[in-house]
Amino acid sequence: MSLNVANHYGLNVNLNKKPLKANNSVVNESSALSNNRINRTGNLYSLSFTGNPNHILLISAECRPFAKTGGMGDVNCELPGVYNEKNSGSKGKDEIRVMVPLYNSEGGPVEKDGKLYFVHSGGKEYPLEKTGIEADFTYGSNKSKAVLYKSENPENGVMTYFVHSPEISKDKKEYTDPYSNMYGTYSAFSSACVAFLKGLNKKENFDVGVLHTTDWHTAFAINNLHEAQKKDHSLDGIKTVHTFHNAGYIYQGAVEPLRAVVNNFGNKDIAKVLQDNRIQTELEKLGAEKSLKGLRNLLDDKEQNPENYAEPEASKSINKINRRIIKVCENQPWDKYGNYNPSRQAIKEADLLTTVSSGFMEEMMSSDKIAPVIRPDLKKNEHKTVGIVNGLEPGGFDPAKVKFPFNSFDFSSQKINNKLYLQENLSLNGSKEVLNSGKNAPVEGYLEKDPEKMLCFLASRFDTGQKGIDMLMKSAEKFLEKNENIQLVIGAPIPVKEENSELVTNFKKNVIEKYPGRVVLIKEYLSLPQFMAGADAFFVPSRWEPCGLTQLQAMRMGAIPIVSNTGGLKDTITSIQENPNKATGFKTSDNLFFLEKPEDELARVVGEAYKTFSSDKTTWNKMIKNALTYDSSWNKAVGQYYNSVYHNPIIDNKQAKTGENLIRIA
Template sequence: MTPLRILNVCAEFVPLAKSGGLGDVTAALARHLTATGQDVVTVLPRYGIIAAPPAGAEPVAGPNSLTVGGANIEYCIFLHDIGPEVGRVFVVDCPELFGDEIYSSGEPEAHRFVLLCRAALDLCRALEWSPEIVHCHDWHTALVPALLREAARSEPLFTAASTVLTIHNIGYQGVFSANVLRDTGYEDLLELTDPVDLAADDVNMLKTGVMHADALTTVSPTHAGEIQTPEYGMGLEILLQQRGHRLLGILNGVDYALWSPETDPHIDVRYSAETIADKRRNKLALLEELALDADVDAPVLGMVSRLVLQKGVDLFEAVLPEMLGEQGARCVVLGTGEPPYTDAMRALADEWPDRLAFIEAYDDRMSHRILAGSDLFVIPSRYEPCGLTQLYALRYGTVPVVRKTGGLADSIRHFDPATGEGNGSVFEDANADGLRWGLTAALDWYRDPDAWSRLMANGMSADFSWHHQAPAYEKLYRTLAGK
C-alpha cells in the first residue's frame, strides 16, 4: 500500500519530554507507524529539558515570530534526530515561551501551545511537505484542525489533509480568556470557537478541536462511550454525542521494548514467566532500597500515579492503615500531586515508616523497580481514559487492582479462582469500601499459591503491544485519506 504522510503534533514525546502516559503513546505510535512504512513527522516544543541544537545548526524553518501582547517573539524549528525508527522529529525552539517545565499555567501556557499549533503548519510549509493526516493530541494541539481548515482555503499544500484529534484526558480542556487569541493575532479564529464560550469571552481549545476535527478518538472503547455522558463528559458530552459518528475508542498499546522484565535495565534481576521466582529478588531489593521491613513473604502494594482526585488516591489513603496493619502489607507510592493528597500520604509514611515509602517525585527508574518489586499494583481511579500502568503491571507479573472504568474496564478482568480465568481484581464503586473489597480479594488470592501463580501467568501472557493496536489507527487514517 502507498505510504501515508502523517504529521504528529504533541506536547510530549518519549524520550524527549514526558510528564505522563501521553509521551509514551505518541512515541510508540510513531514508532509502529514508521515500522509499517508510513512517512511520520512529529513536532513538539523544545523545552529546556531537551538539548539545544548544536552550535551552527541551521533551522528548517524560521526565524519566524508570533505576536504576544504586542511583542514579537521569535522562534525556529530544528530537526532533532533521535533515530529513524520513529520517523522525523522536529522541535520548536522558543526559549521565551518554552521553559524547563513541560506545563505551566494561565495565559503563558496558552501562548506556548498557540505557538506549537502555528509552528506545525510552518513546518509543513518549510519542508514543502503536504500531510495527508494531521494527528493532534489533547487540548495543547486542538487548535490545529481550525487553523488547518482556514489555511486550506488558500494553500494547496493543506487541501489533502484530514485531522484526527485524540482526547487522552478530557478533564484538561485548555479554557482561557479569549484574549489569548486576540493577543497572538488569531482574533479571526474566535469565529470558529463555541459561541457560548465566546459570549463569556472565553475560548475552550479542546472543544474547538472537537468541533473541527475530521475524526475524534479516545484511548479506550469504554471511555468513548463514557465521555458522551454527563458523568464523564466534563461539559462536552452533548457536543460529543452530536459528533459521535466521528468518535472512535482505540485502546492504547504497550512498547514492550521499554516495559518488559526480561530486558529491563532498571531492575536487579531480569525474569520471565518461566523464571517468575526471580521476581521475589526484585521485591527484596526494593524493600531494602527504601528501608522498609524486608519480609519477602508480606504482600507489597505499589502505586505510581499523580496524587489527584481523579486517580482515587484519597480512597487508597483511607484504606492504607488497614492494609499496612491488619493485612501486614508493605507499600511503595511514587508520584507528585496536589497538597491534600501529598500531605496525607506523607503523614501516613511518617506513621508507618517501616511499611510505607512515599517518593514524592517523578522517577522513571523507580517506576520500573516498583512494577518489578510489587505484588499488587493499585489503580483506584474515578475515571481513567485508558491507563498504561495496569498494562505494564501485567507484563511484570504484578496483579492490578483497578476500578471498573475506561481502559481499566477494557483491559482487566476480575479473576475467578474456580475457572482460573481473569487477570486482576476489579471493583465497581468509587469509594473506600469498593477499593477495600478489591484489595481484600487480591490478598486472599495472594495467600493461595496455586491461584496466585495462575493469576500472574495470565497477566504475563497477555499481549497489549502496539502491533495489535496501531492497525486501528492506520485503518482510520486510510479511510480519511481515501486510500
C-alpha cells in the first residue's frame, strides 16, 4: 500500500527555508546574557535568559549506567552531564534531567533496611528516593497508574527519574522481546512521562520547557503532549525536540494497524473501527468479539497461536481488518507498507528534529537506503533539522593507561611496543592475556611478530547489515594478497547460526588458512583500548553510521581510522585529499552502501593507507599526532546543543513559560 505523504499529513513546508546548521559556540560559564545581549553565531542566535532556568526533560529507553544497549545509552548519560556542568556558572542556567523506565521492578523498587533500590537485571543496585509524584495515564484505550522515583546518576550527578508502572516495569531490561511487548511498554512509558510534567513542576520545582524524545520508543510522547495541551493550557509553553539515533525501518517503531488501535488510538478512532461494518464482518469470521476487548484478545491469540492465523482464510481476514483500519482512520501516521509509524508522526509534530551528525542528517534526507519510508517526511521538514556529532568521554580510552603508555610526544616508539605486545599475545603459542576470557577464548589464526607489519583491527558486533563486517571479510583476501606486510585482527562475537555460513566458512578458508601469521579472528568482544593502542589502523566499514564512537576511540589511542564515507564517519575523519596537514584517517570515495563493488573500493583504500604507512612515515606520524590531539570531547557538542537546539529560534521564538526575560527575535 502506498500513501501520498504530503497529502496524508497536509504538511505546510516553506521550501525557501534552509536547514539549520549547528554552530560551535560554547556556553559562557561566567555570566548570564542580559536582554540587550544577542550573540550572532553563524545563521543562529545564541539565546539565554536571566529568569528561571530552562528546564529540559530528556526521556529515553536507555541511560548509562541504569540501562544501556548501544551508543544512545552513552549519549543520554554524557550529554546531560557535560551540558549541566557547562551551565552551572550562569545565573539563569539550563538544566537537563533524564527520565527512564524502572525496569526489572514489576512489584516496585526493592526495599532493604528501610531504603529503596533499583536492581539492574545484571544485579547492580542503585538507591532510589520517592518523589511523592503519582499520575494516572492512558495509552490508547488502556488506563494505568504510575509512580515516579529519582536518583542521581553516579557518574555525573544528573538527576534521573524512574517511571514505575506494571505495564512498564515488567520488562527485565530495555528492549525485552517480543517486539509487540516492547511496543506496549514504550507506548505506556511515553504517556506516563507526559502525565508527570505537572507533578515535576509542583514537587520537584522542575518546570519543563523542552521535552526531548529519543528514537521511536519515546516518539509517542510528542503527540501525547500535544493532546494534553488541548485540555490543559498550562502545558502550552513546552516545546519538543526529537532525536534519531538510527533511521532504518526496524528502528522506526512501525507496527500493524490492529496493534496501533489497541496501544495508541483514542476513543474516537477506536469507535470508528468498532462501528465499521466490514471490520465487524471479519471479526465475526475469526470468532472474535466485536469490542475493544475482542481486539485485544485477537492480538493475544495471534501472538500465542500464530499457526492459527497462518491459514489462508484467517490471514485474509486479518489483512482485511488492517487495511480497513487505515481507510477508516486516515488521520494516523500510516506508512507505505501499511503500518502505523510513530517516527513519521514525530517528524510532523516535533518542533525540532536532530540526529547525531550533520552527515547522517544529509543522508537521511537524500537516500531511501538510509532512511526508508521517512526520507520524504524529513526532506519536507528540512527547515527544522539539526545534526550534531556526539562527544566522547575519556573513560578507558586514555593512552596513558595501556601496557606501554604514550602521548602525542612519544607515541612513535611506544605504539610499536604495544603492537609487539599484541603480536606476541596472538602468536602461535602466545599467552592470549589481552583477551577477556584468557587462554580459552575462541581464537582462530595467529600473528607473526614483526614491527614493520601494518596491523589493522576491527571490533564490532557481527552485523552484516549496518556494520559492514561482511564487506571487510570479503575484501580481506584482496588487500592481503596485494600487500604482504598487512596483518588483520577481527574481534566479533559470531552467533552459532552464522558459524557455518558461507561468509564465515570462506573467510576461514580463503583468508585465515591462506595467510598464516597475518590474520586472527577472535569470536568475542574485546578490551578495545589495548588493541587500539597496538593497532596501526582501525576499520569502520559501515553501510551507514549515524555518528560512530569507535573511530573517535581509535583516534584517542593513535590508531588511524579506515572508514566508509558515511554519516558521522564522514564528519569526524579528515582524509589526506581533504587536508593533508590535518588528516586523521582514510575514507572511501563514497558510502560503501552506495557502491556496486564495495569490497574493491575498501581494498583500494587499504592499499592507500598501507602505501602511506610503509613509504611516507612523516605523513603517517603526522596523522597519528593529529588523531591523538583531535578534540572529540563533549565541549563542542554542548555548545552546539545550547545554540542550535535548546536555544534555537524555533524553540525559543517567543516568551517562554520558564523565564520572564527571554530574548526575543522578531
